[in-house]
Amino acid sequence: MRVFSAALAALLSFQVAIAKPLTPLRLRSPPAVKETHFVPRGWAATGEPTPDHVLDIKIGLKNKRFAELEQHLYEISNPSHHRYGQHFSKEEVDNLVRPNENASTLVDEWLQDNGIEPSQCSYSSAKDWISVSLPVSQIENMLDTKYSVYRHEDGTSMIRTTSWSLPQHLHEHVSTIQPTTAFLRASPKLQTVLESPDVEVAAEDFPPNSSDLNGVCNWEGVTPACLRTLYGTIDYTPQSPESHIGFTNYLGEVTNRNDTAAFLQQFRKEAVSSAYSFEQISIDGGPIDNGTGGRGYEANLDVETITGQVWPINITSYSTGGSPPFAADLFTPTNTNEPYLTWLDYVLSQSDLPQTISTSYGDDEQTVPLSYAQSVCEGFAQLGLRGVSLLFSSGDNGVGANGTCVSNDGKNTTTFLPAFPASCPYVTTVGGTRGYPEAVAYDTRNGYVSGSGFSNYFAQPAYQKDSGVVDQYIASLNGKLDGLYNKTGRAYPDVAAQGYRYITIYNGSVATLDGTSCSSPTTASIIALVNDALLAAGKSPLGFLNPWLYTGAGAQAFTDVLTGSSTGCNTAGFEAKQGWDVASGWGTPQFPTMLDILGVGGDADQ
Template identity: 45%
Template structure:
């Protein structure tokens, strides 16, 4: 969408040619948009940045009809509604998220007053609600009433140029959702990639074969392969048919590259019929594809999405945006918003994979509320267009570390994960063991403090809360969006990395596994002339019988034993692990 203000700005004189006193007064009435009480934990002040340091400023305008889009999402995702499965086209979704003309006019005037011209602006969304404008630190400070500093994340050695507070002209609070980079300190290098290497275990696994019994062999209790998962989740007998339409996507970050040679080694050992086939890589925002540098996360994801969904086409999105930052550089470009870049890229495409999995997350409290809501609404756009979005729920139970709040009060509270806490994604927790599966003790789960409990899960969550009683009273928001929604195996996954086999664990394993099952369900529907599933949460909460209920285990954290798994939904394993055959019967209606 091209705004009218392109012509307006194109005709504007350079900054300083003349000044409009009324316009200047209009934009000098600054009111705080967001601030932190203290430097976010894990970050330390380094020094003031060069005033000429370049920030790629992203401005998210309020979407004129976002409530209509969300209402459509719930109707389209409700199996009892007559709009069920009637997903919106790109053009229909773009029309709902486009900014109101008044918002466009206000931002036009503001940018013009600060001397920006047509060539300075890039549109990052089909609806025109996201724009990117490179500007210097000194320009950003003047526009936003902010003071930018250089900060370092001690554990990951990430550097960012951020401010502890920023403001907008009073009038623009009604027109702009967020501006970034400002107060969101998280970068993917400081976020939690939800995986960990358990051991190097190459050797015996290459000869691993699944016995013909209808239950997993005992070796699946200590070594997970695609064959184990197919038996556990009842997909063994299904052969995909809609491979000309159905696609499974993996969102990758952090210069994590999915290695094709390792995939062939994996296929040779565990899926011989797939040898010789591969996946597509799409690079976003200068993402790479270095085949000499295989990533643990990337290989885990692609080997198990391929292992579960073959021969369904897979796409690995390699998203840049977190380049090494040289704190001594005078004018490097700060581009640490890969979530926004990836989402805007995918939403700008005419076709999107029907299933997408991502395995990164951060403490919700470290994400400014305006940023979280804006990103969450982008996931709603994916859902309304027919895509199921899955996120791992995290590997820190109800919270890691001291669990102190960052609002200046240092209160101990359970710490939910974002984006798992977004109500428009399907969050996947973790299990371990077979016959029975139990909750793994690191499975992330809890209740959002940003998003309220959505209608689709009220009944299930209330039932859990009634059984919980006063336990952990005050430590979590009982009226918040609860997660995870479902779960899957999360330990002892055999992954080939650089030609060697490792055992890898984490809910990073659970999410691609579940994505593989959902992709097969999408294949089934598409091959029968039905639509893709899209946003599945209303469907699955209405049909909990499609899952294997996990009734034991807990997710300790914050100095507590955490929540306990039990009959029905719980904030450790959600509704349980998927049973493909039961779900197939449910989605065939």
């Protein structure tokens, strides 16, 4: 029997060997166009990249179990479900998104057919993303495409293409490859209002003008004391050593510890030492504070806003650069790889994450191809499943900046311009307010208007459908604005907070800043304090917030915003109304009410 078995094994081995294809995989399956995307407004091709210019390619493999992941996410985020708060571990999420062996093998074989060995690649912890650095000429051959250098009217340059192909048998396995057709620039959502060389600003230099807030606030210069009083966190002392909040930096922005210390010295003296102790993480060459000063207002605004409200909760600053190596040339002096994929690749590989993360960057949804937006959004869903509350700014151009409201589909029709990642259904999007009683934020001096809208990429999610509030708001418009927005799309923002004239110290000078870049870190700070109370009580953190807001009791903890409008595109835009509305979501947070709803209200006075 052993002789027969050996002979049979040899025969089977021979049959397998002769059955193995002798021709390259790409020749057995001809290339077909996988994706096309129109060049967004403001961009123009200016030349060809040098053939040896290196691009850092990320290949996303489709998650064929995403519907299952989404169901888990909704169940553990729904307070009425018996699984509420049972967040997944990194390993459990990885198992849900890991491609099947056949898909991984086919993609690896395609890469090898193009002269790329596995040793040249890096793989995400779930093996669903493959990263490799290659010259443009090799990528063009792989994707049967031609790259060009595109320059934006503001001077930004990118190497991109408008169409790319894959062997037909790979279409069902690959979700996206970038950078190819994505023109996202991830700009900060803030506007500078006023700068002054006088750094010796003190809280009393901004006299109160609101008796409703016990004389704490001046709406021309919002401070941490004002925010903590307005939203009810002023008497709360964080209790859990596990509490952790993070925020993201892109585009070379970096915090400045000396500025942060100066800010805290004026507005929260007991927290000054934290300016030099919060954690900074560099992702793919992202800059960190080296004592030479900050780069950009956004990073300082975020750390000063958050530290001024959550001290002594642990804080992490993520600074994401482009994936090295990067070789600048005449056309592309800076790295313009998509930042969210790089950031996601890092954070999803970590076992220990902040319970709350704020991001104040975004761009018009139509500047990115659908496949890219879906892949990034699914990555955000993974973080939600792991118990992370992700908050994003809604944007600073209302429903679209005047003069820019044109579709990017070749038809050039007039349309509102939703923002991404604000339009992702797996994040909580934060709009801006101003003054008291709070109204939808705007500033005529710089054109700032709190952003809002309906996604053209993502359908209205289950939590919005089940609550019925979005459809009720649409019905209340009585046909007004029809044709300018997608009535079946995910609507945002979900909530709002002050986003007008925040005092910030940047490179030793005082500035006041507008924008939903103020609103997101403020709301994230309040959620971080809620999570602290939950952790201290032995409960799970909130995680993905939206089901709690729309179908749970969460909305009861927000103050309705009744006035103002997210104007834009030469229209009055969406108006604030009673109840949920597209201009301000559920309104602004009330921390004590949140604690009461969650059953930890007794800790609020500690």
